[in-house]
Every structure is written in C-alpha cells, then in structure tokens.
Amino acid sequence: MQLKQHIGAALAGLALLSGLIHGAPAAHAAEAPYKLGYLVDASGPQATTIKPTYDAFQLYVTQLNRAGGINGRPVEIVTRDIQSDTQRSLTALEQLRGEGVSGILGLGASNTHAAVYAAAQKLGLPVLAAPPINIPLVLPPVRPYAFGLGQELSLAGTVGGHFAHQVRPQGKTVACVAFEVPGSILSCNKILAQAKAEGYQRGELFTVPIGQRDFRAVADKLVALNPDVITDCLGREHLAALLPVLARSPYRGVFLSMDTGIGDKTVINALPADSKLEVYSYTRFVTAGDGAGPQLDALRNALKAAQLADDDASHAGGWALGLVVTAALKQCAGACAPDALRAALEKVDIDSGGLTGTRFTLSPTDHYGPSAYRLYRVDAGKRQFVPVGGWQRIASNGELAK
Numbered sequence: 001m002q003l004k005q006h007i008g009a010a011l012a013g014l015a016l017l018s019g020l021i022h023g024a025p026a027a028h029a030a031e032a033p034y035k036l037g038y039l040v041d042a043s044g045p046q047a048t049t050i051k052p053t054y055d056a057f058q059l060y061v062t063q064l065n066r067a068g069g070i071n072g073r074p075v076e077i078v079t080r081d082i083q084s085d086t087q088r089s090l091t092a093l094e095q096l097r098g099e100g101v102s103g104i105l106g107l108g109a110s111n112t113h114a115a116v117y118a119a120a121q122k123l124g125l126p127v128l129a130a131p132p133i134n135i136p137l138v139l140p141p142v143r144p145y146a147f148g149l150g151q152e153l154s155l156a157g158t159v160g161g162h163f164a165h166q167v168r169p170q171g172k173t174v175a176c177v178a179f180e181v182p183g184s185i186l187s188c189n190k191i192l193a194q195a196k197a198e199g200y201q202r203g204e205l206f207t208v209p210i211g212q213r214d215f216r217a218v219a220d221k222l223v224a225l226n227p228d229v230i231t232d233c234l235g236r237e238h239l240a241a242l243l244p245v246l247a248r249s250p251y252r253g254v255f256l257s258m259d260t261g262i263g264d265k266t267v268i269n270a271l272p273a274d275s276k277l278e279v280y281s282y283t284r285f286v287t288a289g290d291g292a293g294p295q296l297d298a299l300r301n302a303l304k305a306a307q308l309a310d311d312d313a314s315h316a317g318g319w320a321l322g323l324v325v326t327a328a329l330k331q332c333a334g335a336c337a338p339d340a341l342r343a344a345l346e347k348v349d350i351d352s353g354g355l356t357g358t359r360f361t362l363s364p365t366d367h368y369g370p371s372a373y374r375l376y377r378v379d380a381g382k383r384q385f386v387p388v389g390g391w392q393r394i395a396s397n398g399e400l401a402k
Contacts, residue, residue, distance in 0.1 A: 032335050033069075033076035036325070037096035039116070041108040044083025045210060049235040049261035049314075053131045053150075054079075054106060056318025059302045064322065070329045077105075084108035086115050097123045102332075102341045105321065106130045109210070110153065110183030113137065121145045126342040128324070131285065131317025132261030135183050138368045139396050147345050147367040149321055149360070151260060151284045153233065157187035158398050159373045160258055161194025163282050164229040166375070166389075167254050171195075171228030173202040177218060177242065178233050180207045187233040187258070195229070202227075208238075215242040219249050229254045236262050243270040247277045259283035263312040264376070264385050271380045279378040281385065284371055285316035285356050288385035293354015295319060316355045324348055324360050357391025368396045 038057075041050045058077065065074045078101060080092035089112045096104065103126040107113055113135045120127045121144060129138060131150035138148030139155075164174050174195040176188035185207065192203030204225060206218055219242070222230055230246070230253065232239065239262050246255060247270075255277055257267055264287050271279055281287075286296060299319040308315075328344040329336055336344070348362040357372030372393045376385040393401035 031071075031073040033074045034329050034332070034336055035076045035078065035099070035101050037092070037099075037101040037104045038077050038079045039082045039089055039092055039104060039106040039108060040079060041084040042079075042081040044081070044085065044108070046084045046109045046235055046261075048237055049132060050084070050106075050108060052261065052263065052312070052314035053318040053321070055308070056299065056303075056315035057105075057130070057321050058318075059306060060299075060319050060322030063298075063302060064326065070326060071332070073335070075325070075329070082108050082112065084112060086112045089116050090119050093119050093123065093125070097125060101125070102336045102338050103128065103345075105325070109133075109181070110135050111181045113183070117143065117146045125338050126345060128321070128345065130321045132259070132314060133183065134368070136186070140366050140368075142365060142367050145342060147362060149324060149368075150317060151258075152368060152371070152396075153183045153187035154190050155371060155394050155396070155398060156258055156260075156284070156373070157190025157233070158194045158400065159282065159392055159394055160187070160191040160231055160256065161196075162198065162392065162400055163280070163373075163375050164191065164195045164231060164254075164256055165198040165200065167256065167278075167280055168228045169199075172200055173204070173225065173227040174200050174229045174231065175204045175206060175222060175225055175227040176231045176233065177206045177208065177222075179210045179235075179238075181210060184233040188231070191231050191233075200228075208234075210235075212238060213241050215245050218242065219245040219251075222246065223249050223251050226251065227253060229256055231256045231258065233258050233260060234262075235260065236266050240266050240270045243267065243279070244272065247272050247275040252276055254278045254280065257281040259287070259313050261314050263314060264288045265312065267378055268380075268383050268385075271378060273380050273383070275380050279380070280375060280388070281378065282373050282375045283313040284373055285313040285320065286354065286374070287313040287316065288376060290374070290376075290385070290387055291354050293352070295323060295353025295355050297354070299355070320352065320355045320360065323350060323353070323355075324362075327360075358393055366396050370395050
C-alpha cells in the first residue's frame with residue numbers, strides 16, 4: 001500500500017512532500033525523475049523505531065528538489081508501508097520493479113531483510129538498507145545488489161561489548177536482552193563474545209518475543225543474576241517498557257542501550273530522575289545536540305523549519321541516506337537504470353558532514369564500509385546525554401580501531 005499521508009501537520013510548510021510520497025515529479029524539472037522505491041514500517045510493530053529515519057530522509061529530498069534536484073532531474077520516492085511483514089515486503093518489491101524504480105531504500109525490521117535482498121537480486125534491483133538496523137548480508141564478501149547504511153547488527157554488537165568493558169573495566173558478568181529474531185540474537189551474542197574477549201568471565205542471553213511489552217519477569221531474572229552490565233538489542237517501545245522497571249528494581253549496575261532507532265528522548269523519558277541506575281547509550285549517528293558540521297547544521301535547520309523537536313540518531317541516519325543517494329545519482333546518466341545505480345553506489349566516498357565519526361565509503365568489494373559509534377552517558381537529573389570519549393571506529397570485518 002502506497003503511503004497516503006504527509007509526515008504530519010508539522011511538515012505543512014514543505015509543500016513538495018506530498019508530491020514525493022505520491023510519486024509526482026517536481027513541477028519545475030524539465031527532465032524525467034530519478035525514481036526510487038522506499039520500504040518503510042509506517043504503521044506496523046516497528047513503526048516508532050523505523051519511521052523517523054524515513055521522515056528525515058523525506059525532509060532531505062524535499063530540500064534537494066527545491067534546489068533543482070540532481071543533474072537537472074527531481075528525485076521521486078515511491079513509498080510502500082510494509083509493516084515489517086515479509087510477504088508485504090516481497091509484494092511491494094514486485095510492484096515497485098513493475099513501476100520502473102532504479103533501486104530500493106529503507107526496509108522494515110531485520111526479519112524481512114534476507115528475503116528482500118534475495119528477491120531483489122533476482123529482480124536485478126540494488127537495495128540500500130537505511131538506518132536503524134542492517135544484517136550481515138551487507139558485509140563482505142559482497143552480494144551484487146545488497147548495500148547497507150544503518151547499524152549492522154554484528155558490528156554494533158562488537159562495539160557494544162567493547163563499550164561494556166569500557167564503562168565497567170573490572171566487571172565479570174554481562175547480560176543482553178534480545179528479541180526472539182536472528183538479527184537481535186546475533187547482536188547480543190556479539191556483545192557477550194566481545195566482552196569476554198576483553199576480560200569478562202560470564203555472558204547471559206535473555207530473549208523475548210517481539211511483541212513483548214511487560215518486562216517485569218525479565219527484570220526479576222536480571223536482578224537475580226545481578227550482572228555488572230545489562231545490554232540490549234530491542235526497539236523503541238520495548239526499551240521504554242523495560243528501563244523504568246529496571247530502574248525501580250534493586251539492580252544498581254549499568255544499563256547500556258544500543259540505539260537501534262530508540263532515540264535519546266525515549267531513554268530520558270523512561271528513566272526516573274531519582275534513578276540510581278547508571279545508564280549509557282551508543283549509536284552510529286550523532287544525537288542529543290552533540291557534534292558539529294555542515295550536514296548536521298542543515299539537518300537541524302530542516303527539523304526546526306518543520307517544527308520537529310526531536311534531534312536524534314534516527315534523523316541523522318535519514319539525512320545520511322539522502323547524502324549517499326545523492327552521491328550515487330550524480331554519477332548516473334539518464335534516468336539511472338538499476339545496474340547503473342548499483343555501479344554508482346560502489347563508487348560513493350563522501351564526508352559525513354558531522355553526522356557520524358567517519359566517511360561514507362562504499363566500493364566494489366565492500367557494500368557497507370567502515371563505521372563509527374559514540375558512547376553517551378545519561379544524566380537523569382539534568383535529563384540529557386553527555387558524550388563519553390570520541391568516536392569508536394570499526395571496519396566492516398569487525399576489527400576495532402585502536
């Protein structure tokens with residue numbers, strides 16, 4: 001189903017947005033548009049986690065088309081709300097191929113990714129998975145049509161294990177709460193393995209259904225284990241349900257949140273001001289008013305103009321997606337056929353403009369590239385995130401920069 005509504009009343013001043021969502025090219029452009037499909041969970045179980053990236057990407061495209069598009073052509077985004085459902089995703093993929101799109105952006109929850117990549121390869125469509133989450137299929141060795149820009153879950157897990165050791169260097173036990181889906185479990189297992197590699201002695205995995213909203217029983221088990229650090233790989237609503245229960249429990253260790261589209265306000269609002277729990281969060285993209293750079297400034301100005309108060313990593317990731325798409329389409333002649341877009345994506349190497357701690361670099365041998373993560377401590381009393389150290393870089397092979 002094609003998304004039929006604006007991002008919200010807050011975007012009323014951005015008149016071109018409705019045309020983008022409904023597939024109408026910008027009126028001022030003389031050339032045929034670059035046409036791209038976008039799969040988003042706009043109304044399903046992961047909508048609160050996934051849609052903010054899409055919203056920021058649409059802000060970027062709106063401004064891009066107002067400025068004349070790319071190579072004199074507007075960018076047309078044809079959106080499908082797939083509700084993080086695999087069959088809806090595959091049906092949308094077939095429809096979008098029939099509508100002549102050059103490639104696919106976005107994707108839903110990680111349980112849909114593998115099937116979409118496999119089907120897209122058969123159709124000859126490049127797929128660039130957006131933040132917040134990606135799966136290892138975007139990592140080397142390359143699959144011809146599989147690209148990624150979000151937090152690849154195994155790499156994010158490795159960084160999480162490293163940060164767990166950083167915040168509790170003398171710790172011995174780490175626990176991780178995951179969805180009962182392969183990507184989330186993989187990420188938690190990477191956290192536990194990396195923490196053990198850096199000196200921890202015990203790692204425990206706790207899994208919950210993706211529909212879980214009552215975390216009292218899970219919190220009881222965590223309190224009984226009493227690990228030095230509790231980590232997670234969950235969604236926005238799940239973190240909002242888990243953290244208050246944990247904060248009000250007898251547990252007095254560290255909670256380390258992986259920002260898989262969680263957003264800093266979700267964490268802050270879920271944490272009582274008088275909490276004795278020590279809370280950290282880490283993310284691939286800048287958040288919480290942190291950082292500096294021309295693209296970060298452009299994003300924050302666009303959010304302000306659209307009267308969107310949030311300023312978190314999901315929005316930065318959506319703006320980053322716009323930059324990468326722009327860099328690829330600039331290399332395309334004509335309307336950019338799927339194979340031309342695939343080849344162009346393999347030649348992206350651009351500065352992130354302050355959105356993250358490394359460049360966006362894709363190549364014929366690496367469809368994900370190096371990435372960087374930053375750790376934040378949550379000041380519950382002041383209700384703000386405080387950066388801890390600099391950016392931790394990690395290569396696509398999982399090697400942490402020293």
